[in-house]
Amino acid sequence: MSGFLSEVAEWFSEPGRWTGADGIFPRTLEHLWLATLPMIIAVAVALPAAVWLAHKRRAEFAANAIVNVGRAVPSFGLLILAGVFFARAGVDLRFWPAVVALVALAIPPIFTNAYTAIVTVPPATVEAARGLGYKEDEVLWGIEVPVGAPVILAGIRISWIQVLATVPLAAVLSSGGGLGQYVVRGFAQGPGARAEIFAGALLIALLTLGADRLYSVAERAVLPAGVSRLASEDVKAVASAS
Numbered sequence: 001m002s003g004f005l006s007e008v009a010e011w012f013s014e015p016g017r018w019t020g021a022d023g024i025f026p027r028t029l030e031h032l033w034l035a036t037l038p039m040i041i042a043v044a045v046a047l048p049a050a051v052w053l054a055h056k057r058r059a060e061f062a063a064n065a066i067v068n069v070g071r072a073v074p075s076f077g078l079l080i081l082a083g084v085f086f087a088r089a090g091v092d093l094r095f096w097p098a099v100v101a102l103v104a105l106a107i108p109p110i111f112t113n114a115y116t117a118i119v120t121v122p123p124a125t126v127e128a129a130r131g132l133g134y135k136e137d138e139v140l141w142g143i144e145v146p147v148g149a150p151v152i153l154a155g156i157r158i159s160w161i162q163v164l165a166t167v168p169l170a171a172v173l174s175s176g177g178g179l180g181q182y183v184v185r186g187f188a189q190g191p192g193a194r195a196e197i198f199a200g201a202l203l204i205a206l207l208t209l210g211a212d213r214l215y216s217v218a219e220r221a222v223l224p225a226g227v228s229r230l231a232s233e234d235v236k237a238v239a240s241a242s
Contacts, residue, residue, distance in 0.1 A: 007195035022181070028207060031178025034170060035163045038099050042106035042159060047152070050111045054118030055140045078104055079169055098170035098177070105166055106159040113155025117148025153219050160215060164208045168200075179203045 168180020182200025
């Protein structure tokens with residue numbers, strides 16, 4: 001065991017390991033960018049559609065059935081299909097196939113949680129706002145979205161962690177994939193690269209846990225104090241249901 005740990009420590013201390021072209025810092029930035037862009041796209045697509053449909057109480061079954069198809073499609077299979085499509089189109093495999101696959105992965109939790117958050121707002125609260133003269137846009141953005149914010153943010157958090165953990169699969173297609181490149185390359189080299197495999201997996205785990213922690217801090221800063229206390233319970237409930 002001590003010999004293996006020595007190999008890992010030696011791998012981390014190699015020249016250029018942190019700042020070189022294939023260094024940990026550049027790979028981490030690539031990993032974060034490959035996760036952040038799909039999340040931006042997924043939120044921009046899924047969140048407005050979900051809150052609008054939920055507010056109108058329209059297409060509940062159809063909307064959820066269509067978006068949940070993404071849960072039945074394996075991320076790796078979708079990544080390979082996207083890679084084949086973009087390869088035929090002559091597009092760089094390092095980036096866009098991963099973006100397409102990760103967007104498809106990120107949309108279902110965001111959509112489902114946002115829809116649920118709006119439709120579960122107490123009807124009495126909504127009707128009271130309308131009775132006070134609130135317009136429909138004011139009811140949605142002034143009442144329903146703030147009340148449902150913890151569940152909405154929980155959906156974004158679930159998607160964010162899933163996407164971060166899935167980014168390494170992009171390394172299978174090419175030299176992309178952020179920190180996953182170390183794991184994929186290590187497996188290709190065989191048992192002699194076990195230190196690189198372990199180091200890559202460790203870096204991915206630390207990045208994912210760190211991102212989850214930062215999201216929790218940001219979530220508490222955004223939500224009002226009273227809502228923030230309930231948010232952790234909503235996150236646990238939604239995570240167990242997903």
